[in-house]
Structures are given as structure tokens and as C-alpha cells.
Amino acid sequence: KNEVEQSPQNLTAQEGEFITINCSYSVGISALHWLQQHPGGGIVSLFMLSSGKKKHGRLIATINIQEKHSSLHITASHPRDSAVYICAVGSQGNLIFGKGTKLSVKP
């Protein structure tokens, strides 16, 4: 069983839609990270959180420590949001990565 599970694996949305990507984990964590990877590009950190909620522009990340679950929301999605979104958890001194959610936003 993977320690970090993301859903869905693939997601196609129309421009303007509200998007939710989920991450569940099975280990004790010190923090949870959401990362963004554009096709052929590098990986960028979007959020690091250990409780509650964070917001940057149209992106919102929430975490429920008791339920071991986090969500990444994108409001008013845009084609430039098309990317792979990766959840990673810090546990026992290391980062454990999910396999990513590939998001495609159509105009």
C-alpha cells in the first residue's frame, strides 16, 4: 500500500471550473507539501502546511491531520493551470511523494 495516495490520477476540466485534488496519507507527518510540475519543466513548491488552510491567489490548500487528508483547490481554473500536481509528506526526516495528478484545463 502506498503511503501517499492522490486522487484522481487524471483530471480534465473546462476553463473556469472549480477543481479539487485529494491526497491521503498513512504515516505520521511533520508537514505536507503541494508541488506543481509543468510538462517538460521543473517542480515548484506551491504550499507547505501542517494544519488548517493556506491560500495563494486562486489556489487553496487544506489539511485535516486527524483524517490524514489534504485537498488542493483551484478556483476559476485556467489552461495555464494544466500541470501535474504532486502531494508529498514529510515523515521521519524524509519526503514521501505521491504519484501525482495530471490536470488538463481546456479553453
Add this chain to the structure above:
Amino acid sequence: NAGVTQTPKFQVLKTGQSMTLQCAQDMNHNSMYWYRQDPGMGLRLIYYSASEGTTDKGEVPNGYNVSRLNKREFSLRLESAAPSQTSVYFCASTPQAPGGGNTIYFGEGSWLTVV
């Protein structure tokens, strides 16, 4: 504003050849990492360096060696490349020792093909 810089971006090797992937960060970070990314799998840690002068194995170290040359630079060497090492390699750094409580910064990736 370079952040983490890794070279080369693309490389094709023949089985048995050796090569070194270079990585440098200009953020004065203590910890540096090498990951590989394969289709259908999450990023997997090859080696990391918690601080200058130290290196430790990660999840998939076989076939690789590393050198923390100084605080800025962390190189990954393939001594005898194998097709199974075809992958995308990412260098990363964090301000403090490995763990989840620091923002992680990644390089742009190196696409390596072994034929």
C-alpha cells in the same frame, strides 16, 4: 535568481558509459538531494546530503555515487550506466536538515536516456 541549477538538461548514454550530473544552489541551503522520476511512480530519493561533508543513501542508491563538493554543489555520478537508469533526475535543496518542515526547491530536471 538562479535557485537550483542542474546540468546537463538532456543526455544520451550507451550502456556502460559513465557520466556526472552537476547540481548547484545559490540559496545557502544546508541540505541537498537527488531524486529520480519514472512514469507511474512518485519521486524516489537516490542520495541526500544533510550538510556539507555528509552524504546518505536514499531509497534507490544502487548504481549511483554522490559527492558534496562544497555547500553549493552536489553531484551525482553513474559509474556504468544501465538502461534501468533511464529516467528524469531532479536535484533539490532545503534550508535545513532533511525533513518535511522546510520548503523544498527543485532544479529543472535532467533527462537521461541509456541505450
